[in-house]
Amino acid sequence: xxxxxxxxxxxxxxxxxxxxxxQTALVGIHTGGVWVAxxxxxxxxxxxxxxxxxxxxxxxxxxxxxxxxxxxxxDIPFEVxxxxxxxxxxxxxxxxxxxxxMNEIFDYGRPARIDLAVxxxxxxRELPVCPRWTGETLQVEPGKNLQLERGEGNxxxxxxxxx
Amino acid sequence: MRNPQxxxxxxxxxxxxxxxxxxxxxxxxxxxxxxxxxxxEREVKKLPLLRGKSVFNLFFENxxxxxxxxxxxxKRLSADVINLNINTSSTxxxxxxxxxxxxxxxxxxDMFVVRHAASGxxxxxxxxxxxxxxEHIHVINAGxxxxxxxxxxxxxxxxxxxxxxxFSDLVVAIVGDVxxxxxxxxxxxxxxxxxxxxxxxxxxxxLLPSEVEKLGVRVFHDMREGLKDVDVVMMLRLQNxxxxxALLPSPQEFFKSYGLTADKLQCARPDAIVxxxxxxxxxxEIDSAVADGPHAVxxxxxxxxxxxxxxxxxxxxxA
Numbered sequence: 001x002x003x004x005x006x007x008x009x010x011x012x013x014x015x016x017x018x019x020x021x022x023q024t025a026l027v028g029i030h031t032g033g034v035w036v037a038x039x040x041x042x043x044x045x046x047x048x049x050x051x052x053x054x055x056x057x058x059x060x061x062x063x064x065x066x067x068x069x070x071x072x073x074x075d076i077p078f079e080v081x082x083x084x085x086x087x088x089x090x091x092x093x094x095x096x097x098x099x100x101x102m103n104e105i106f107d108y109g110r111p112a113r114i115d116l117a118v119x120x121x122x123x124x125r126e127l128p129v130c131p132r133w134t135g136e137t138l139q140v141e142p143g144k145n146l147q148l149e150r151g152e153g154n155x156x157x158x159x160x161x162x163x
Numbered sequence: 164m165r166n167p168q169x170x171x172x173x174x175x176x177x178x179x180x181x182x183x184x185x186x187x188x189x190x191x192x193x194x195x196x197x198x199x200x201x202x203x204e205r206e207v208k209k210l211p212l213l214r215g216k217s218v219f220n221l222f223f224e225n226x227x228x229x230x231x232x233x234x235x236x237x238k239r240l241s242a243d244v245i246n247l248n249i250n251t252s253s254t255x256x257x258x259x260x261x262x263x264x265x266x267x268x269x270x271x272x273d274m275f276v277v278r279h280a281a282s283g284x285x286x287x288x289x290x291x292x293x294x295x296x297x298e299h300i301h302v303i304n305a306g307x308x309x310x311x312x313x314x315x316x317x318x319x320x321x322x323x324x325x326x327x328x329x330f331s332d333l334v335v336a337i338v339g340d341v342x343x344x345x346x347x348x349x350x351x352x353x354x355x356x357x358x359x360x361x362x363x364x365x366x367x368x369x370l371l372p373s374e375v376e377k378l379g380v381r382v383f384h385d386m387r388e389g390l391k392d393v394d395v396v397m398m399l400r401l402q403n404x405x406x407x408x409a410l411l412p413s414p415q416e417f418f419k420s421y422g423l424t425a426d427k428l429q430c431a432r433p434d435a436i437v438x439x440x441x442x443x444x445x446x447x448e449i450d451s452a453v454a455d456g457p458h459a460v461x462x463x464x465x466x467x468x469x470x471x472x473x474x475x476x477x478x479x480x481x482a
Contacts, residue, residue, distance in 0.1 A: 066174070067195060067478060067481045071195055071197070075201070108207070
């Protein structure tokens with residue numbers, strides 16, 4: 001039985017609240033990470049507008065698998081220079097997406113610091129990446145993908161599918 | 164026969180011509196180009212997609228704009244770019260085209276961007292690479308003879324989609340020297356593939372190819388008639404250097420009949436856009452008042468051209 005994603009978002013927002021600076025900006029990673037970031041942004045009432053990243057251009061498997069056909073535009077609507085940034089993603093697995101996201105953020109400027117908030121940590125890291133905030137830690141078998149989906153009434157739902 | 168531009172899996176292997184490419188591929192290129200436009204607004208205008216790759220610009224014919232935009236596109240993708248101005252190098256010492264290609268392949272080239280006065284030269288290179296077992300090297304046609312200029316056609320489509328959103332309800336007119344224009348050929352193929360219901364060509368009989376109607380266009384010799392209610396006006400450059408013999412009385416005479424003036428543009432729809440692939444001959448095919456006026460989207464075309472070329476290069480490198 002998978003946890004309720006909306007509840008996890010609320011809990012995650014509360015755990016972030018004490019650690020935030022007035023300058024803090026959230027950056028969600030397309031597509032699931034953006035949904036989570038939108039929830040957090042609203043719950044925390046942040047002034048800095050939400051950033052969105054599509055890390056396809058920075059992925060380390062480009063030469064093997066090419067470009068994803070449905071690219072989204074990255075949109076960082078604030079000054080990155082000297083700003084504390086929280087990267088938000090739905091499911092943390094190998095850590096490669098986070099590495100790509102950090103590289104991309106640095107192409108916009110030099111942030112004061114970068115933290116990571118994830119809805120679910122499913123283990124299986126291949127890079128030294130460690131989230132500062134985690135909604136829930138789950139054990140997922142290697143042959144499976146844990147993904148966030150948007151269901152009825154835009155409700156976020158976690159689903160386990162075959163990889 | 165398989166389209167020589169596509170891999171077995173139907174992915175783009177080379178970009179040689181728009182002719183024969185399915186609508187899905189053209190749309191995929193335009194969709195992929197969109198996020199690349201945003202890169203130009205960043206502090207660091209660079210993406211790592213082509214890091215460690217070598218792109219050779221092989222220009223057997225002069226060009227400043229096209230070569231520069233290909234160079235910028237490749238550099239924004241972090242490739243190493245080598246520009247070869249072939250007029251001044253080995254061919255003048257007698258080396259053949261394919262020997263040049265073999266030598267550059269031996270230097271670990273990953274991509275050739277080719278402009279050549281002979282139609283079919285990029286196709287010949289692609290064929291040769293396949294015969295040599297060098298399928299990992301990609302070829303982009305940057306203009307060959309009177310045949311094709313596919314990236315120009317694609318950036319024009321990107322520009323139209325940017326301003327008009329949708330192709331399915333448009334009337335587009337291509338005006339001028341269609342006969343000598345590889346750009347016009349690529350534009351017509353792209354427009355019809357993307358489903359534009361009415362494509363017109365406007366020009367004097369001497370500058371339109373015979374049987375041009377067979378490309379699926381409506382032909383007009385009177386410019387005002389041809390421009391009536393069009394959404395998009397695509398001007399062509401009068402190709403002085405390609406013109407042999409007396410096809411025209413004089414450039415001034417041409418301007419009188421086929422030069423785009425504010426007055427003639429009144430026949431088009433009030434929200435019509437005016438495009439030109441450059442370089443412009445002001446006062447020959449287009450009046451300065453139009454070129455610098457509110458309908459012109461000629462400079463945005465150049466900017467979009469970089470994003471479209473980045474998209475093509477990334478799709479080829481990822482195939």
